[in-house]
Amino acid sequence: MSKLLEGIKVLDVSQVAAVPMAARILADRGADVIHVENPKLGDQFRHLVRFMNQKTGIRSDVNYIWEQYNRNKKGITLDLSQEAGQAVLHRLVESMDVFLTNLRPFELERFRMEYPTLSRINPRLVAGFLTGFGKEGPDKDLPAYDHVAYWARSGIPHRMRALSPVLQGEDVVPPAFMPAFGDHTAGMSLACGVMMALFARERTGKGDEVHVSLFHSGAYQISFDLSGTLVTGEDCPVMDSYDDAPNALYGQYQSKDGRWVLFSVLRPDRYWSRFCRAVGREDLEEDPRFHPVENQLRNRVELRAIIQEIFGSKTLAEWRPILDAAQLPWAPVQSLLEVIDDRQARPNGLFIGYEHPEYGPMEGVTDPIKLAGYPESVRLPAPEFSQHTEEILLEYGYSWEDLTQLREQGVIF
């Protein structure tokens, strides 16, 4: 079986999360990806695991964050602030199919990497640009991270504000600490945009520019609600407590051992009888307080208390087989260790294993797309710093003398 993106050459001029992830999605499917790092600083993500070890006390010699975002790539260094570095980049671009970057518009201009420049060099080039707040508007050049641009500014935490059964109203604060969460939505969108442009290129022979912003990715995530605000001119409904939930089978309950059990039933009429039987409370099924379903909606706060009492009577381990057998739409809030061991995880290829030359056998998480004809593969570990600079530059026509000179100028490491 051949690889989906065999022969597709990608230049990944980015760091941290969103664009490296987009490039890795392509790399996992056979694209030849070259990741460009600054010869002095390197990619910030190279060093993050050291900080994580320090913070958490969980020591690991495996730079799993670096691997997760950069497996299957070759790595070179290039100082793009120097003209000589820009010249190397332009020469590479001649042969590329895809160019990806998270540099901001003013940096692209300063470094001669704007789309018109690149497109003149290679009209077949598909160029993908990730920004915090979009390529237009007064804030196009502002620095941005996931939390700021995807998260806070798009209104997501506002919508999540009042969602706890414990807290009420104004006390409830937005969640935070969600590393590289929006980056993954934006990275997937960028990969999708690149595939759209590659598809078009098959038909027209011409490249295109693709733009994705973290802010827009957040707005897309929350578009169910945002589309309402657009039309009604009213802010989204913020539920101040679970009493506002549509029905009592929608929400979370705590088991005897303090675990959260989440139900997501939008139409209780479809699940009510099954639920009552599963939890051994057939007496509730036709209880006039909760039957027919209209009464149940009216008395949902009372019902919620009864259901909490029911769930508090057994541990999660006791509930699992009961709720599964009843085919109810439920799940426990799992820990990450439980996710690793989840019986659906490995049969569905959530992880991919490979032999790392330094760490030995290890695994990473895959993206959620499974093409039957084109499975992902790991052919390369994430690159060491500047590992492939010489190899790549020689491949693209530079001589050993050129390399010595570029190194002396500090253009490469």
Added chain:
Amino acid sequence: MSKLLEGIKVLDVSQVAAVPMAARILADRGADVIHVENPKLGDQFRHLVRFMNQKTGIRSDVNYIWEQYNRNKKGITLDLSQEAGQAVLHRLVESMDVFLTNLRPFELERFRMEYPTLSRINPRLVAGFLTGFGKEGPDKDLPAYDHVAYWARSGIPHRMRALSPVLQGEDVVPPAFMPAFGDHTAGMSLACGVMMALFARERTGKGDEVHVSLFHSGAYQISFDLSGTLVTGEDCPVMDSYDDAPNALYGQYQSKDGRWVLFSVLRPDRYWSRFCRAVGREDLEEDPRFHPVENQLRNRVELRAIIQEIFGSKTLAEWRPILDAAQLPWAPVQSLLEVIDDRQARPNGLFIGYEHPEYGPMEGVTDPIKLAGYPESVRLPAPEFSQHTEEILLEYGYSWEDLTQLREQGVIF
């Protein structure tokens, strides 16, 4: 300018959120999408806005949820539980490029819609399947929604558990009420998988099957952390309070008017001096408690209190120009009304306007991908129930007599 997916025919046999969203992403780019609904029940999302109106008291005659997920599609009805309905579906599949569904594996088998069947009818078909928990494993046929499969089971709320400056430890509960949030990540991934398969088909002439699950989409979102758990065998670090945050410029502060201001600074050395000057506290810049940066990390709890005091001294409106001018990576937690009015929103095409035959001019939210050569467009409003059944069936070779018979059998509405 032609449309990216001009001439691409898509059959969307799904309802609610994730798959309709994937199909809409394709539809916004010119694909001819036919949305199939059950002739008795219709798509659940048709009726949700009524419930929303009732719950929120925000009355709207515009079915904005239906529009948001189904603009640019034609709508037909078809009872797929009847053999005659399956025969119609099979005939349509002969001419389709893409088939999308969220029916579960056992339903696909029951309704003769498994990939081998469809692929025999049309070997060029790209078939995209969305499941809750994957196509393999003991839970492949379990019912699932976003909250359950994407959210709780993937560990996301576990990671978000202890993220509030108000709550500590065990009291902190997972957030809930995040309608169609994971559906959008999964929908984008499905659209991306379809584009990958369409790209491959340009080269090979052959179709493929694409699988995406909500559970895997959640694992992908949290893969930064999950990759660590895979390698270390330890659960993710759960921070029990902001005192565990990496530094004081990472987190949220409340302004004088109670608004949350979010900072996301991973490397305080780069922003410390700029921050101190922006907020008018040059005295802190070389304060030995906070300088050099190592001291600042050590004394971050003390610093956090000082920064909260600073932010509490001005309103958000007063802070905005100050923080923007300093180019700090910050954002307020915006309401959805503020998102609509955000100065970056319209210049970057977050919304798309169209003339609705019934509602008049209206707007919807776009997905975050912008291709310069192929802008999105709205050519059709979301379909009325069964609006195009006759048109489509006549187009695909059925006669008026056939239609009468199918209607009598209850196969179409």
